Amino acid sequence: MKQSQPQTSTNWELGPILRAMLRNKVGAILIALQIAITMTIIVNSVYIIVERNKDMQRDSGIDNENSFYLTSVGFGENFNVPNTVEEDLTMLRALPGVVDAIQTNAVPNSNSGWSMGLKTQSGVEHDAVGTAVYMVDDHGVNALDVEIIAGENFAPSDISLRTVGQVDWPNKTIITKAMAENLFPDINYAEVVGKTVYINDIDPMVVVGIIDKLQAPWVNWSNVENVMLSPERQSFKGSRYFIRTEPGMRDTLMNQVE
Numbered sequence: 001m002k003q004s005q006p007q008t009s010t011n012w013e014l015g016p017i018l019r020a021m022l023r024n025k026v027g028a029i030l031i032a033l034q035i036a037i038t039m040t041i042i043v044n045s046v047y048i049i050v051e052r053n054k055d056m057q058r059d060s061g062i063d064n065e066n067s068f069y070l071t072s073v074g075f076g077e078n079f080n081v082p083n084t085v086e087e088d089l090t091m092l093r094a095l096p097g098v099v100d101a102i103q104t105n106a107v108p109n110s111n112s113g114w115s116m117g118l119k120t121q122s123g124v125e126h127d128a129v130g131t132a133v134y135m136v137d138d139h140g141v142n143a144l145d146v147e148i149i150a151g152e153n154f155a156p157s158d159i160s161l162r163t164v165g166q167v168d169w170p171n172k173t174i175i176t177k178a179m180a181e182n183l184f185p186d187i188n189y190a191e192v193v194g195k196t197v198y199i200n201d202i203d204p205m206v207v208v209g210i211i212d213k214l215q216a217p218w219v220n221w222s223n224v225e226n227v228m229l230s231p232e233r234q235s236f237k238g239s240r241y242f243i244r245t246e247p248g249m250r251d252t253l254m255n256q257v258e
Contacts, residue, residue: 061176061213061225062108063145066099066250069107069242070258081235082161092241092257093139097249100143103233104242105135106217113217118175118205118228120183122198129182131175131226132216135162140229141174143244144214149177151193151209158231169199170231174209178225 074084085103092101106113114135117128134140138154141147151174160170175197180189183197189210196204214227245253 061144061146061211061215063244066245066247067145067243068245068250068254069104069240070254072239072241074237074239079237081237081239082233085233085239088239088241089139092243095253095256097246097253099244099246100139101241101243102136102139102143103239104140105234105240106132107240107242108215108217109219110217111219115216116199116228118179118183119198119201120195122202122204128201129179129226130223131179131228132218132221133228133230134214135230135232135234137231137233141211143242145244146211146214148174148209149212150190151207153209154229154231160232161235162232163235167200169203169205171205172208172231173197173199173205174211174229175207176211176214176225176227178213178223179227180207180210182223182226 072088074081089101089103092098114133115130116133117130119126119128134144136144136154137159138156141153154172154174158170158172175183175192177189180192184192184195192207193210195207197207199205211227211229213225216224216227218224241257243253243257
């Protein structure tokens with residue numbers, strides 16, 4: 001006698017579920033919507049993770065593994081900012097293991113910084129090219145570990161002091177290769193050295209140097225490599241110091257510097 005094959009437990013389990021769903025179409029639609037929403041969230045999350053990972057892998061232009069920064073806030077009516085900054089930088093640069101140190105207004109990839117617009121013509125209807133602004137002295141190129149690929153670095157005599165509320169700018173700047181190409185797309189970046197650009201629409205700045213690469217503070221900005229260096233220190237009670245160390249010395253020096 002032929003023995004009949006028993007139905008699988010899967011058929012028994014799915015059958016009542018499918019019949020119940022057919023009887024209650026609203027419930028079936030709600031379940032489908034929940035699945036669709038869940039899948040959408042998963043896909044979007046994966047996309048965000050992938051895009052964020054791409055951003056993290058970009059070359060920031062600085063020596064990330066051997067650099068750090070800290071802030072220092074002065075207080076008291078007689079607190080002398082320029083003297084204190086000079087003393088701090090002298091001490092920092094003299095520490096064994098420190099390659100260089102600067103005072104700066106912003107740090108790459110920190111999501112906090114200054115931005116301005118540069119034009120190639122003044123006083124005319126002309127779109128400005130957005131740029132991140134890093135205020136540095138003549139040690140900025142070395143401290144940030146960027147390379148001058150055309151032109152020259154700032155001289156000590158170029159460095160000015162920015163006070164609270166000041167709106168005018170120094171007459172020199174160093175810009176990234178990407179910024180040079182955005183401002184002057186029709187010429188080689190090396191030919192941009194010596195050109196005049198305008199900040200605040202009317203303040204002229206001569207491009208004295210081009211650096212290879214440096215990223216803006218804002219990670220998700222589409223023009224993240226549009227950067228300019230301005231030769232100045234800041235006379236603000238709060239100072240930000242950026243320190244570059246010899247390889248392997250960062251963690252040790254962080255405690256000493258603090």
